[in-house]
Amino acid sequence: xxxxxxxxPADPILERRRQxxxxxxxxxxxxxTYSRAAIGICWVFLVIAVIPLVAVILYxxxxxxxxxxxxxxxxxxxPEGIPNGGVWNAIVGTVIIxxxxxxxxxxxxxxxxxxxxxxxxxxxxxIRFAADVMTGVPSILMGIFGYIALVRTxxxxxxxxxxxxxxxxxxxxxxxxxxxxxxxxxxxxxxxLALGARKFMIARRIVLPxxxxxxxxxxxxxxxxxxxxxxxxxxTIFGNQYLQAxxxxxxxxxxxxxxxYSSQPYADLIQIAWGAALLLMSAVLILNxxxxxxxxxxxxxxx
Amino acid sequence: MTATSxxxxxxxxxxxxxxxxxxxxxxxxxxxxxxxxxxxxxxLYSIVNQSRPAFSTLGFSWIIxxxxxxxxxxxxxxxxxxxxxxxTAIAMVLAVPIGLGSALALAYLVPQxxxxxxxxxxxxxxxxxxxxxxxxxxxxxxPLFREYVEPFSSSAFxxxxxxxxxxSGVGLMLAGTILFVMVLPTMVAISRDVLAVVPKEQVEGAxxxxxxxxxxxxKVVLPEARAxxxxxxxxxxxRALGETVAVALVIGNSDYIAHSLKSPSxxxxxxxxxxxxxASGTELAALFGAGLVLLVIGLTVNSIARALVRRxxxxxxxxxxxxx
Numbered sequence: 001x002x003x004x005x006x007x008x009p010a011d012p013i014l015e016r017r018r019q020x021x022x023x024x025x026x027x028x029x030x031x032x033t034y035s036r037a038a039i040g041i042c043w044v045f046l047v048i049a050v051i052p053l054v055a056v057i058l059y060x061x062x063x064x065x066x067x068x069x070x071x072x073x074x075x076x077x078x079p080e081g082i083p084n085g086g087v088w089n090a091i092v093g094t095v096i097i098x099x100x101x102x103x104x105x106x107x108x109x110x111x112x113x114x115x116x117x118x119x120x121x122x123x124x125x126x127i128r129f130a131a132d133v134m135t136g137v138p139s140i141l142m143g144i145f146g147y148i149a150l151v152r153t154x155x156x157x158x159x160x161x162x163x164x165x166x167x168x169x170x171x172x173x174x175x176x177x178x179x180x181x182x183x184x185x186x187x188x189x190x191x192x193l194a195l196g197a198r199k200f201m202i203a204r205r206i207v208l209p210x211x212x213x214x215x216x217x218x219x220x221x222x223x224x225x226x227x228x229x230x231x232x233x234x235x236t237i238f239g240n241q242y243l244q245a246x247x248x249x250x251x252x253x254x255x256x257x258x259x260x261y262s263s264q265p266y267a268d269l270i271q272i273a274w275g276a277a278l279l280l281m282s283a284v285l286i287l288n289x290x291x292x293x294x295x296x297x298x299x300x301x302x303x
Numbered sequence: 304m305t306a307t308s309x310x311x312x313x314x315x316x317x318x319x320x321x322x323x324x325x326x327x328x329x330x331x332x333x334x335x336x337x338x339x340x341x342x343x344x345x346x347l348y349s350i351v352n353q354s355r356p357a358f359s360t361l362g363f364s365w366i367i368x369x370x371x372x373x374x375x376x377x378x379x380x381x382x383x384x385x386x387x388x389x390x391t392a393i394a395m396v397l398a399v400p401i402g403l404g405s406a407l408a409l410a411y412l413v414p415q416x417x418x419x420x421x422x423x424x425x426x427x428x429x430x431x432x433x434x435x436x437x438x439x440x441x442x443x444x445x446p447l448f449r450e451y452v453e454p455f456s457s458s459a460f461x462x463x464x465x466x467x468x469x470x471s472g473v474g475l476m477l478a479g480t481i482l483f484v485m486v487l488p489t490m491v492a493i494s495r496d497v498l499a500v501v502p503k504e505q506v507e508g509a510x511x512x513x514x515x516x517x518x519x520x521x522k523v524v525l526p527e528a529r530a531x532x533x534x535x536x537x538x539x540x541x542r543a544l545g546e547t548v549a550v551a552l553v554i555g556n557s558d559y560i561a562h563s564l565k566s567p568s569x570x571x572x573x574x575x576x577x578x579x580x581x582a583s584g585t586e587l588a589a590l591f592g593a594g595l596v597l598l599v600i601g602l603t604v605n606s607i608a609r610a611l612v613r614r615x616x617x618x619x620x621x622x623x624x625x626x627x
Contacts, residue, residue, distance in 0.1 A: 035517035045404025052484045053428045111335025130343050136605035138545020140572050144594045148349040200328035228432025231547040255434045262438045277435045288430050
């Protein structure tokens with residue numbers, strides 16, 4: 001210690017420092033052991049967390065791939081006992097319902113997201129809060145809503161399923177859009193203002209293109225979440241064992257097939273459920289990974 | 304934008320013809336916000352309005368009555384409220400230590416490259432559709448529980464009285480476990496975001512003072528991230544409370560109050576989905592009423608969680624908005 005020469009027992013600060021150093025030295029072994037144990041437990045927990053998650057994916061792959069035959073993709077769902085059933089009608093249904101929901105919620109969600117990003121009043125605050133809370137409302141309630149509000153008047157129909165799914169997607173797109181738009185450098189829009197552009201032109205030519213990576217990410221994540229939902233569809237599209245592409249009629253969808261077949265005692269139906277689960281999971285994961293890749297790609301392009 | 308400046312002047316002009324005056328632009332945005340607000344109000348009104356008959360014919364006490372038997376015109380929700388709380392509790396008892404430990408590991412212990420990979424994997428898993436987890440639970444886990452987990456827990460912990468009854472595989476324990484697997488990615492992803500924004504100076508300061516790695520995490524990082532972690536916990540709880548199809552597939556669906564962790568039970572959401580098809584009249588109103596109870600619980604839980612996570616500054620990225 002270089003300060004040793006100034007050291008005197010009378011100095012309370014130095015005395016206190018020596019005490020602290022003493023305690024630190026005396027406890028360092030115990031503290032290190034304790035730390036190693038605790039950090040080890042964190043690692044163990046991470047492994048425990050990864051196991052079931054990996055198990056779900058591997059199990060679905062192992063059970064689902066054998067179900068993927070040509071018939072699986074080209075035939076409609078058939079009742080137990082009739083061989084060679086597929087999920088073609090459910091694939092068509094999921095795509096149509098997803099497409100309707102996306103086509104309506106993206107423009108609306110973007111407008112509302114722009115509104116949230118450009119306003120700070122109490123009304124914007126209330127809508128932002130409502131959007132946040134709506135992302136966490138159990139999805140079954142959106143199904144009940146679709147049933148009460150529309151099925152009772154119009155009967156079971158695919159477009160009502162799209163409405164219920166859209167209610168789940170809308171707040172996600174709004175909040176993701178707002179986050180992306182708020183992330184745009186304000187200097188860019190100020191430059192637009194300085195050039196005499198109107199606000200609409202600034203939004204269309206400057207802010208939205210700059211926020212595009214975030215907006216696309218949010219939209220794709222919302223679609224991924226929407227097409228995987230089961231509960232809202234049970235109340236609204238009813239299911240249909242025939243191929244149906246008319247959105248005003250009851251339709252089949254992949255989540256419904258999985259849900260209905262998984263409680264059946266027949267091995268062939270359960271195998272189709274696994275095939276459908278693998279298909280749905282792959283679609284959702286591809287949308288997710290794709291959104292990340294695209295966002296990164298657009299970000300790099302811009303630089 | 305660099306892209307627009309390189310376009311020929313003529314094209315610029317053509318574009319600029321579609322423009323709106325500032326007032327018109329503002330009006331369109333307000334319409335967008337107003338449509339969403341109207342949808343939310345329509346949603347709330349529909350649920351409240353349709354469950355009103357249940358309150359007017361059954362009184363308010365039906366929510367906490369014990370018997371659900373449509374033949375006797377009894378629609379007590381207590382078994383389902385308890386089932387919802389019990390499955391969620393099982394899930395969260397497992398998810399809190401494991402989720403928090405994993406989030407700490409992901410935010411501070413894992414090497415940088417693995418961090419991105421594992422973090423993305425966790426976020427992807429939050430996106431796996433719940434019906435896939437349900438299928439996995441009923442086909443893969445239920446036999447495992449019936450043959451191994453339930454007999455083992457009965458023989459090892461039977462003295463607690465929590466594991467009486469037959470080994471059927473499906474029931475509270477399996478439903479809680481499936482919920483745990485489902486909420487874990489949410490829990491880990493948000494906790495990790497919240498933990499990662501703890502100021503570096505504080506962490507480095509503690510390290511400079513000679514704190515061990517665990518002391519830094521325990522005494523500096525965790526207290527600093529407390530509010531956000533609580534928010535992550537509540538958000539995950541909200542997910543578990545409202546989960547429908549996965550739980551309906553593995554809980555066994557019984558209208559009676561569960562007396563053991565192995566008993567079949569039902570949650571508010573699984574009650575609605577299983578009885579909705581055949582219900583009419585007061586029963587249908589009672590199911591909508593169950594939905595209203597679920598909605599009130601969900602709204603309360605979520606508003607608290609949102610406030611906490613936002614104050615902690617955890618949900619900054621677009622991805623984290625969607626994960627939550």
